[in-house]
Amino acid sequence: LSKQYMYDLVVLGGGSGGLAAAKQAAELGARVAVFDYVTPSPKGTKWGLGGTCVNVGCIPKKLMHQAALLGEAVHEAAAFGWVIPDIKSVQINWEALSVAVQNHIKSVNWVTRVDLKNKKVEYINALGYFKDPHTIGGIMKNGEENVVTAKNILIAVGGRPKYPDIPGAIENGITSDDIFSLSQPPGKTLIVGAGYIGLECAGFLNGLGYNTTVMVRSIILRGFDQQMANIIAEEMEQRGVHFIYQAKPKLIKKEADGILVHWVDKLGQVQKDVYDTVLFAIGRRALTKDLKLENAGVICIPDDDKIDAVDEQTNVPHIYAVGDILHKKPELTPVAIHAGKLLSKRLFANSSETMDYTNIATTVFSPLEYGCVGLSEEQANIIYGEDNIEIYHAYYKPTEFFIPQKDNSHCYLKVVTLRNNDQKVIGMHFIGPNAGEVIQGFATAIKSNLTFPILKSTVGIHPTSAEELIRVFITKRSKMDPKPQS
Ligand code: FAD
Ligand code: NA7
Helix, strand or coil, rough: CCCCCCCEEEEEEEEEEHHHHHHHCCCCCCEEEEEEECCCCCCCEEEEEHHHHHHHHHHHHHHHHHHHHHHHHHHHHHHHHHHCCCCCCCCCCHHHHHHHHHHHHHEEEEEEHHHHHHEEEEEEEEEEEEEECEEEEEEEEECEECCCEEEEECCCCCEEEECCCCCCCCCCEHHHHHHHHCCCCCCCCCEEECHHHHHHHHHHHHCCCCEEEEEECCCCCCCCCHHHHHHHHHHHHHCCCCCCCCCEEEEEEEEEEHHHHHHHHCCCCCEEEEEEEEEEEECCEEEHHHHHHCCCCCCEEECCCCCCCECCCCCCCCCCEHHEEEECCCCHHHHHHHHHHHHHHHCCCCCCCCCCCCCEEEECCCCCCCCECCCHHHHHHHHHHHHEEEEEEECCCCCCHCCCCCCCCCCCEEEECCCCCCCCEEEEEEECCCCCHHHHHHHHHHHCCCCCHHHHCCCCCCCCCCCHHCCCCCCCCCCCCCCCCC
16 A cells, blocks of 8 residues: 555545445555535535435435335225225325435435444545546535545546526426425426436326326437337326427426426427426436546546546546446446445455446336346347347236236236357346346346246246246247237
């Protein structure tokens, strides 16, 4: 460990990746400091230590998703015999939900601070930037600067939601940075963007009882299997989410009765409507601009302001990057955490293990969830050719759907395999209850080179929805009906 510098590792960004790397490094004996600073959103929302996932991402999202599922469960409970007086008047108290969610987040912020203290990681609440390749300056809330030197520097500053470049967007719109702590109920809401975040927000807002519309510029869930993505959208539409396809917002204006939105429809005509809330979920911008990377000689990809690192190492050998800031890597918390930990082990424990960015499972927490791991059907077709892959698929009926007569027509799954002797499984896709829980285990199986014969030789757990992935036998090629025959 170096005496020349104040720290062995300075981390810029106290989110999923930065904190994981910092704690791991400190556990291995390194002297570590973390700079974390949250610039308030244009609406003025700010939050504590821990980054996007804890404060304005995975955690509040999952809690609101759960709140929406519980609302649905109340009605199912009645079908199962629970006596619920006056069920028609069951409704969400947005303030109570938002306060409960924020209280949980504050407790996590607190635990995170204590954890850093216990692990002897210095937390510096300042907006960090490079003064030179080994020196970081950090502007604190009072405007003063804290300057430190470090042998190694890790960039883990993540991203923030983008706003479209149209009149009134920033003044009158909100983003995922604001929705989870909104003091007033969102009311009739327009969500612009049909990616992962747009669909998830639309799902829980509709589930909580708010009139919700998604404005789709081109396709649903770009990058995901498109058959699955369209099933998700159809299912949400059936639940009452409105979709405006092939539309682009043009103007967002505050009026007496709400927020007026003008958009251009697929025929080029201007349409308008008034909403209580307009939420932009059009992707995230990497926070490299504030870092003065030029002072350290770190190169950014001009297209997306992200950093192209090899094994998390930037073009400057002692400067590293993990998490959402990395070019063409999945923007997911466990990806940032895993890469951060492995990096610290390589830096401070002579490990040679590198991060494998393939076969990373994910789940879209839409009302009926969609979990997947490996290749989509489209990607498999491109990489291996249609003749060399087999798609097994099935619709299925979750047992718990029968009594409340829940619609099961969108419960669908797909297993993508190679067609050679081994029949290696290269993709698994599952739409249904608890999809994340279902896919997590199969992700390990895929990592262990799962083949279709091994999948078929696995004995299921009955009655679950996950067992349907093991029962699957109909190929798309056979053109047999994948609907359950019973
Ligand atoms: P972040 O967690 O964003 O942390 C970066 C930190 O650095 C922030 O605190 C930031 O304020 C700070 N910072 C920025 N610039 C500076 C600077 N110059 N100086 C000091 N500090 C700075 N992922 C999942 O795996 N599952 C999910 O279900 C999921 N849901 C999501 C839902 C939403 C609504 C959103 C927005 C994201 C979701 N994600 C989810 C993605 C996940 O949150 C991110 O992939 C993850 O947080 C990235 O971690 P990170 O360490 O790269 O950055
Ligand atoms: P994504 O997944 O990049 O999705 C962005 C969506 O917004 C997508 O549907 C885009 O449509 C749409 N978009 C992009 N720009 C615009 C403009 N200017 N106007 C209208 N619509 C637009 O971002 P998310 O924020 O959902 O998620 C980011 C990551 O965070 C995600 O991967 C998770 O891991 C966590 P397009 O398909 O480009 O036409």
